Amino acid sequence: MIALLSRDLKLSFRAGGGFGLGLAFFLIVTVMVPFSVGPQSSLLSTIAPGVLWLGALLACLLSLDRLLALDWEDGSLDLLATAPLPLEAVISIKSLAHWITTGLPLVLAAPVLGVLLNLPGPGYFWLVVSLLLGTPALSVIGTFGAALTVGLKRGGLLMSLLVLPLYVPTLIFGAEVARRGAIGMETQTPLLMLAGITAATIALLPFASAVVLRVNLR
Amino acid sequence: MNLNALWEYANPVKFMRTTERMLPFFWISAAACLVIGLVWGFFFTPEDYRQGSTVKIIYLHVPSALMAINCWLMMLVTSLVWLIRRHHVSALAAKAAAPIGIVMTLIALATGAIWGQPMWGTWWAWDPRLTSFLILFLFYLGYVALWEAIDNPDTAADLTSVLCLVGSVFALLSRYAVNFWNQGLHQGASLSLDKEENVADVFFLPLLVCIAGFVLLFIALVFYRTGTEIRARRMKALLARERVGA
Numbered sequence: 001m002i003a004l005l006s007r008d009l010k011l012s013f014r015a016g017g018g019f020g021l022g023l024a025f026f027l028i029v030t031v032m033v034p035f036s037v038g039p040q041s042s043l044l045s046t047i048a049p050g051v052l053w054l055g056a057l058l059a060c061l062l063s064l065d066r067l068l069a070l071d072w073e074d075g076s077l078d079l080l081a082t083a084p085l086p087l088e089a090v091i092s093i094k095s096l097a098h099w100i101t102t103g104l105p106l107v108l109a110a111p112v113l114g115v116l117l118n119l120p121g122p123g124y125f126w127l128v129v130s131l132l133l134g135t136p137a138l139s140v141i142g143t144f145g146a147a148l149t150v151g152l153k154r155g156g157l158l159m160s161l162l163v164l165p166l167y168v169p170t171l172i173f174g175a176e177v178a179r180r181g182a183i184g185m186e187t188q189t190p191l192l193m194l195a196g197i198t199a200a201t202i203a204l205l206p207f208a209s210a211v212v213l214r215v216n217l218r
Numbered sequence: 219m220n221l222n223a224l225w226e227y228a229n230p231v232k233f234m235r236t237t238e239r240m241l242p243f244f245w246i247s248a249a250a251c252l253v254i255g256l257v258w259g260f261f262f263t264p265e266d267y268r269q270g271s272t273v274k275i276i277y278l279h280v281p282s283a284l285m286a287i288n289c290w291l292m293m294l295v296t297s298l299v300w301l302i303r304r305h306h307v308s309a310l311a312a313k314a315a316a317p318i319g320i321v322m323t324l325i326a327l328a329t330g331a332i333w334g335q336p337m338w339g340t341w342w343a344w345d346p347r348l349t350s351f352l353i354l355f356l357f358y359l360g361y362v363a364l365w366e367a368i369d370n371p372d373t374a375a376d377l378t379s380v381l382c383l384v385g386s387v388f389a390l391l392s393r394y395a396v397n398f399w400n401q402g403l404h405q406g407a408s409l410s411l412d413k414e415e416n417v418a419d420v421f422f423l424p425l426l427v428c429i430a431g432f433v434l435l436f437i438a439l440v441f442y443r444t445g446t447e448i449r450a451r452r453m454k455a456l457l458a459r460e461r462v463g464a
Contacts, residue, residue, distance in 0.1 A: 144384065148364065148377055158363050162381065165356040166388045169395040176399065190398070197391070208384050215376040 001085065001093055008097035011070075021088040022059035022102040023109060027154075029055040030113040041118040048117035049127060049178030056106045056131060057138060057171055061160060063102045064142040067094060068213075070152045074122045076151075081217050087210040095136075095143040095206070103135030119182060126181020130194060134174035137198040140205050141166045170197055228305035230448050237441040244438035251431030259424035275333045277425060281432035283326035286354065288307040289319035289436065293361075294386050297379035307444065309375035310384065310451070313365055314443035318436060320358045327351055353392045357385045371451065 012019045033051050034044060057155040071077040108203050110131055111124050119127065145163035149155030227233045259277035293315050299308040330348065331341045342348065361378055368374035 148381060149367075151373070152367055155367070158360075158367055161356070161363055162360040165353050165360065165385070165392070168353055169388065169391040172395040172399045178432075193398070194396075205384070208380055212377055212380050215373055215380075218373065 001089060004080070004090065004093050005097055006087070008094065009100060012097070012101045019101050019149060022063040023105045026055045026059040026106055026109060027113070027121040029058065030117060034116065039092050041140050045082075045118040045120050045182070048114060048119040049123060049182050050175050051117060052110050052113060052119075052127060053131070053134075053171060053178060056103075056110065056135065057167055060102055060135065060138040061163060061167075062140055063098070063171055064159060064163065065156050067098050067143060067146040069146070069155075072150050077213075078217060081214070087213060088206045091147065091206045091209045091213065092202075095139045095202075098143065099136050099139040103131075103139050107135060121129045122184055123178065123182030125179045126187055130174045130177035130181070130191070130209075131195050133177075133191070133198055134170050137170045137201045138167065140201045141170070144205050144209045144212070147213045147216065154194065168196065173197065225303075225305075227305070229308055230307055233307050234445055234448060237445060241438060241441055244434050244441065247430055248434035248438050251427050251434055255424050255427030255429075259421075259428060263421055263424060271422065272333055272336055275329050276421065277428045279326060279329040279333065279426060281429045282322045283328065284429060285432050285436050286319055286322035286326055286351070288359070288433075289315050289322060289352065290382075290389070291385070292440070293319070293382050297382040300375055301379050301383075306375075306451075307448065309379065310316070310447040311440060311444045312378070313375075314447050315440050316358060316362045316365070318439050318443070320355070320362065322432075322436075323351060323355045323358060327355065344400055346393075346400055349396045349400070350389075350393045354389060357389055361385070405414050415427075 030051060033047075037043060037047070068077065071080070081087055083090075105127060110127055114124055114127055142163055145159045145166070148162060149159040152158065173190045173194040177187050177194055180190065181186045227236065256277055260274050263274070265271050265273065293312040296308045296312040296315070299305060300312065327348075330351075333344070335341050361381060364378050364381060365374050368377060
């Protein structure tokens with residue numbers, strides 16, 4: 001399992017591996033927001049939590065394409081499927097690798113970009129907490145979408161269509177935590193809901209993804 | 219009643235024969251219910267004292283919204299049957315029902331917008347009910363697109379079934395998430411089984427007839443479209459056999 005994880009990480013850190021793609025996208029989106037809505041700092045600080053969450057979500061979505069497609073093309077997915085490691089574990093490792101290469105950098109970059117968007121002081125802590133809790137769910141759900149469309153030639157658009165409605169609950173609760181934190185309201189309810197979604201998706205969705213992947217590898 | 223007898227209809231021939239015999243009944247009764255219900259609702263009910271004549275859109279809005287949700291439920295059941303017992307008719311019924319669900323969702327959204335414009339002063343508001351219907355619409359779109367994208371029918375049936383199951387969980391989750399996210403503008407349930415008071419009787423009776431009409435129409439359409447899907451698949455098999463033979 002660790003070998004698989006380190007292989008996936010190595011592949012994505014190498015040139016052309018797609019590491020940094022999501023991060024660059026996140027950067028571009030948040031830097032462009034003030035140009036499109038205007039530089040009033042009060043407006044920016046109101047929308048900052050939502051914009052940062054949306055940017056993180058889209059950056060995740062952008063990098064899902066490569067999650068399984070490359071392994072599918074060169075046949076290593078077939079090998080992994082016949083390996084002694086259960087496919088559920090393979091899927092979970094793939095999600096974890098995706099989170100480390102995409103989700104974690106986003107979480108770390110978010111406070112810096114928060115400065116650019118004039119995020120209010122108490123918001124930083126809650127922004128990082130909500131992203132830290134929410135991005136694993138985005139990776140796991142995204143893996144399910146990638147597994148559904150892995151056999152298709154140009155599945156990118158279809159995958160976005162399939163994954164977007166699945167992202168809605170995570171986005172709602174995650175952005176709500178960040179928003180409430182930024183204006184100093186209590187954040188317990190959405191935070192618990194977000195944690196619940198993440199825990200449940202991590203526990204259950206790899207099974208669905210593995211079923212789907214087996215069908216696709218048939 | 220012996221429930222096991224139900225599985226006989228997993229046989230496509232038996233399914234086709236039975237549904238073809240039942241179809242005229244469903245078409246005629248659906249048409250009758252819809253004509254009676256809509257004419258009664260549109261021309262023979264009083265206008266609401268606050269909403270005026272716009273209240274009459276309820277006869278399209280409520281039944282279509284009801285069927286949009288029930289159609290997904292039906293797809294959920296047939297997907298489960300396909301995954302567990304692998305009856306092709308079941309998978310094809312789910313495939314046949316999805317576009318009907320899309321249309322029902324669109325009717326509900328469109329009639330709601332048309333009603334909302336004069337009443338709420340806006341075509342669209344990010345109200346929980348409206349939002350969850352938009353999400354339901356996206357789920358339907360993704361489901362149909364996945365069916366269309368995959369060539370192998372068995373693979374497509376498997377993948378869409380799993381998507382339907384996972385999507386159901388997330389659709390429910392979204393329903394509660396949006397409730398939490400925004401307070402509603404939409405009125406509460408018009409109909410419910412456990413409430414003392416529903417919509418006033420003058421509106422209620424034609425509404426029930428309309429709902430019955432929509433349910434019958436839905437059943438007729440699903441039977442009809444499933445039959446078409448079975449025929450299309452048979453034709454494909456015949457063509458393939460011919461090609462091999464030649």
